[in-house]
Amino acid sequence: MFDWIAQLFGYLLYFIYNIVNDYGLAILIFTILTKLLLLPLTIKQQKSLEMSKKMQPLLQELQVKYKDDQEKMAQEYQKLLADNKFNPFGGCLLSFIQIPIILGMLFVVGKPLTNIVKMPQDEIKEKIIQIMPEDYAGGYDEFVKQNRYIELQVIQNENILDLDFLGINLGDVASEKNSDYKLLILPILSAIFTWLSVYVINGKQPKADKKEQNENEIPMPDMRVMNIMMPLLSGWIAYIVPQGLGLYWFFSSLLQVIIQLVMNKVTKKEEI
Numbered sequence: 001m002f003d004w005i006a007q008l009f010g011y012l013l014y015f016i017y018n019i020v021n022d023y024g025l026a027i028l029i030f031t032i033l034t035k036l037l038l039l040p041l042t043i044k045q046q047k048s049l050e051m052s053k054k055m056q057p058l059l060q061e062l063q064v065k066y067k068d069d070q071e072k073m074a075q076e077y078q079k080l081l082a083d084n085k086f087n088p089f090g091g092c093l094l095s096f097i098q099i100p101i102i103l104g105m106l107f108v109v110g111k112p113l114t115n116i117v118k119m120p121q122d123e124i125k126e127k128i129i130q131i132m133p134e135d136y137a138g139g140y141d142e143f144v145k146q147n148r149y150i151e152l153q154v155i156q157n158e159n160i161l162d163l164d165f166l167g168i169n170l171g172d173v174a175s176e177k178n179s180d181y182k183l184l185i186l187p188i189l190s191a192i193f194t195w196l197s198v199y200v201i202n203g204k205q206p207k208a209d210k211k212e213q214n215e216n217e218i219p220m221p222d223m224r225v226m227n228i229m230m231p232l233l234s235g236w237i238a239y240i241v242p243q244g245l246g247l248y249w250f251f252s253s254l255l256q257v258i259i260q261l262v263m264n265k266v267t268k269k270e271e272i
Helices: 003-020 023-037 039-065 070-083 093-110 121-131 140-146 150-158 181-202 210-216 224-240 243-271
Strands: none
Touching: 003 023, 003 093, 023 039, 023 243, 039 070, 039 243, 093 243, 121 140, 121 150, 181 224, 181 243, 224 243
16 A cells, blocks of 8 residues: 555655755655645644634533533534534544655665665565575575565665765664664654654643533543653654654654744734
8 A cells, every 4th residue: 555655755755865965865855845745734733723722612611501411412512513614623634644654654764775766676686685694594585574674784785875864874773773872863853853743732722620620520631641652652663663764753743843833823923
């Protein structure tokens, strides 16, 4: 499913790489382009979030008014959504779209000979066979299966692409080189800026008053677990995949923080 996405991303990355002649810089430029393409959805998500906040008091009134009549509550809830032309899932599309983008990027940075350089598979196989240990007991397929990022090793052995970026080899995997502490930089930055992106999105949400919540019996969602899990997950993924994806994830989260801060500022001006 993600092969065609990886192929498309690969063409764009290789085009950028041939212009800037820097793999890391090519990933940064690619990240900027994807953020620009997704900007309309980001704005829509922000508007959906703001509308959701404004509707919370109205929803709470319905919950109190019809707490003993769930059927009437559901009818009034649907009417409330229709009157305000609000879709509670309208801001979710951006999150769903980012999943294939991340997976597509993993395919690209994990198999750059296939997806970026567009080297024929027969030639790739020949180069992999050349670096297989002579005493290896398994066959070619088993060797590739055990070395899922073998194309990166071929690239580094033959210097097909320059994977160095500010002293970090973007073909390395932090979990496979525990002694190289600089490989922890991108996973840590990915976790930090993912947390910041979540914080600036959810930071303005009003906190529920516990006394009022108990009296009205209105359950308010607690996002603290998600706010912790998402950064940890992003850091862990950046730790177990090639550094190229970690660079993409970190820079994407950094751009998201910047975009969100700008939109928050614009929203605040509109409210004045």
